[in-house]
Amino acid sequence: MVLGHHKNSLSSNRSSTEDPRDSDPGEDVEVVNTEQGNVLSHIISQLRPGADLSRVTLPTFILEPRSMLERITNFMAVPDTLLPLPTIDDPVQRFVAVTKFYLSGWHIKPPGVKKPLNPVLGETFTGYWDYPDGTRGYYISEQTSHHPPKSSYFYMAPAHKIRIDGTLKPRSKFLGNSVGSFMEGIAVMRFFNRNERYFVTQPNMYARGILFGKMKYELGDHAIVRCPETGLDADIEFKVKGWMGGTYNAIGGFIKDSKSGKHLFELSGFWHGEMFIKDLATGKKELLFDATHAKPSMVKARPISEQSPRESQRLWDTTTRAIKKADQKTATDEKTRIEDEQRAEAAERGGEENWKPVLFKAAPPGDEEQLDWIINARVDDHASPEQQLQQILAIAAILPGQGMQQQQQQQQQQHAPSDTYNTSQQQPAQYQHPRGDMINYGQHDSGPSAVQSQPYYQPKRQGGATASNDLATSMDGMSLRGGAGGAYQPQPTQWRQGQPLVRHNSHGAEETFVDAET
Known part of the structure; x- marks a missing residue:
């Protein structure tokens, strides 16, 4: 059990030190x-x-x-x-x-x-x-x-x-x-x-x-x-x-x-x-x-x-x-x-219990569980500093220009030749994090630094369709309603063979695509 605050002092509760001077506030x-x-x-x-x-x-x-x-x-x-x-x-x-x-x-x-x-x-x-x-x-x-x-x-x-x-x-x-x-x-x-x-x-x-x-x-x-x-x-x-x-x-x-x-x-x-x-x-x-x-x-x-x-x-x-x-x-x-x-x-979400952090996950049981939440990524203690840095920067944008650099790299990858038959044509557009796809919402292969949590909540419009602009907000949980600069641009994402793909059509409804069995 982790020690908390002690209310009973080991010494006098009165402030006295060996230094007799009074401390000027x-x-x-x-x-x-x-x-x-x-x-x-x-x-x-x-x-x-x-x-x-x-x-x-x-x-x-x-x-x-x-x-x-x-x-x-x-x-x-x-x-x-x-x-x-x-x-x-x-x-x-x-x-x-x-x-x-x-x-x-x-x-x-x-x-x-x-x-x-x-x-x-x-x-x-x-x-x-x-x-x-x-x-x-x-x-x-x-x-x-x-x-x-x-x-x-x-x-x-x-x-x-x-x-x-x-x-x-x-x-x-x-x-x-x-x-x-x-x-x-x-x-x-x-x-x-x-x-x-x-x-x-x-x-x-x-x-x-x-x-x-x-x-x-x-x-x-x-x-x-x-x-x-x-x-x-x-x-x-x-x-x-x-x-x-x-x-x-x-x-x-x-x-x-x-x-x-x-x-x-x-x-x-x-x-x-x-x-x-x-x-x-x-x-x-x-x-x-x-x-x-x-x-x-x-x-x-x-x-x-x-x-x-x-x-x-x-x-x-x-x-x-x-x-x-x-x-x-x-x-x-x-x-x-x-x-x-x-x-x-909060009112639209129906309570805070419908919220899940984006960058952190519940701490595991044990003497560290009083942390409540820990970073939702694996940073390998035994890896080299260079590898650890890559794992850290994959969690969130930290350095100036980092998000823009990753967006450029993704764009280059999207135009590179693919060894997989028609993979690039099969990828439907999906929303990405505005900082350059820094958070993994399952669109990438799972890896040691993958961040998998996200807000549960996606606001619905009448008829049950999910509003596309609110979808972007709920996908990364990083913009307030009507916040300036919160526009998202659809970007293709990496995809694994056999993995279902979900996108939203022009009416806001979800469409799911699954590879035919071979």
């Missing part, structure tokens, strides 16, 4: 003007403490101009702490380094108290990192559930033998003068050359002072890093400032050997500044990580012009531009439009 504080305060007060006046905020529309001035799917990439944004991990031979020092990596990204955030945009069901975000050594990391994510919200993600750096799978399940609640976002879910990090897994959870997030006082962002409660193969655990407490004293942004905790119960190291410091580790065997204390001098490497994404309508940056483009300009009316109107379209889609 600085950019974590936001002063709300009168108009904004009135909006917040009106919303909150309708709530009771403990109320679920997942269905409450929050004002745009407290929103970060990016989706939660993109914000998750902060976790992988300090390559100096991530990439060397598989090269460390000593298992204890390797675990210490994993803990350092885990703590290295929490300082990355926008100024003030900001909440990322809630992804819509089926929203996706892909990105990549260019590393100083000439290698790359790749990221794929999808909103696999809306009620309750679940954001599933996959990261891999093939040249460094690192893979991360995760699902984040935030729950927001009104707590009086605070709003708490309880970050449930886990991530599992693997090193292919070590045959090890590291299970991690996240601290909870709080917005303080939403009714009176200054708004303040805090991380709180416990997070866990655990390696079942080595038996090492880290219990990290993100300490909140007490009413009568303490400091902001403090951390504390221990690394222990779970097999013997022995504490090996003590952690202390501030997650937005200097963090220290003390060897309990020798008493030696040293700097673990200094966030004030860290240089985050933020994720890169394809140009919006290459993205499909349901990819995060394109979907929220007008909203995020308005948020950055402090144009609250445009931001609110656009955000409301997207949310209304999502509700209309």
Whole structure:
């Protein structure tokens, strides 16, 4: 069983560290003007403490101009702490380094108290990192559930033998003068050359002072890093400032050997500044990580012009531009439009149970099933980095120009001579993914990187015929109703001898073709 959040601290719940200085909250504080305060007060006046905020529309001035799917990439944004991990031979020092990596990204955030945009069901975000050594990391994510919200993600750096799978399940609640976002879910990090897994959870997030006082962002409660193969655990407490004293942004905790119960190291410091580790065997204390001098490497994404309508940056483009300009009316109107379209889609679908993710599949039973969803493709742990890269890029478009290149390759293949009798003439037109047939919906031979899931739902018109424009939407689940740029062009697809072919005629009805038996 994967460890979750611990509510009972191994040390004092009060924030105290060996460093006596008080931590200046600085950019974590936001002063709300009168108009904004009135909006917040009106919303909150309708709530009771403990109320679920997942269905409450929050004002745009407290929103970060990016989706939660993109914000998750902060976790992988300090390559100096991530990439060397598989090269460390000593298992204890390797675990210490994993803990350092885990703590290295929490300082990355926008100024003030900001909440990322809630992804819509089926929203996706892909990105990549260019590393100083000439290698790359790749990221794929999808909103696999809306009620309750679940954001599933996959990261891999093939040249460094690192893979991360995760699902984040935030729950927001009104707590009086605070709003708490309880970050449930886990991530599992693997090193292919070590045959090890590291299970991690996240601290909870709080917005303080939403009714009176200054708004303040805090991380709180416990997070866990655990390696079942080595038996090492880290219990990290993100300490909140007490009413009568303490400091902001403090951390504390221990690394222990779970097999013997022995504490090996003590952690202390501030997650937005200097963090220290003390060897309990020798008493030696040293700097673990200094966030004030860290240089985050933020994720890169394809140009919006290459993205499909349901990819995060394109979907929220007008909203995020308005948020950055402090144009609250445009931001609110656009955000409301997207949310209304999502509700209309849900009504036509007949419920979220009729939805199935495109890029992710249900996690298998076992100690990783709390992931809920994992990438719906096989990336071979034992393959070469070049082969792994091919498998990753077959899942979704990640790199600039990738979709267009694959479309060109397909067009060249379509005009190439075929050794199979009349195969090219026998292929009827079918709809493809707008990014260049990046997702396998069964039109290709099944392979190790085939992605087979898709939305169950296809809207019907009167008479039972499936609308061709809605068919394109349901085939990839990547465009909102009426979204600009969502037009699809019929493209021939590869086909296997004996495989039934389905197409839609000009009346919207399905026609199935099967080879005659020989």
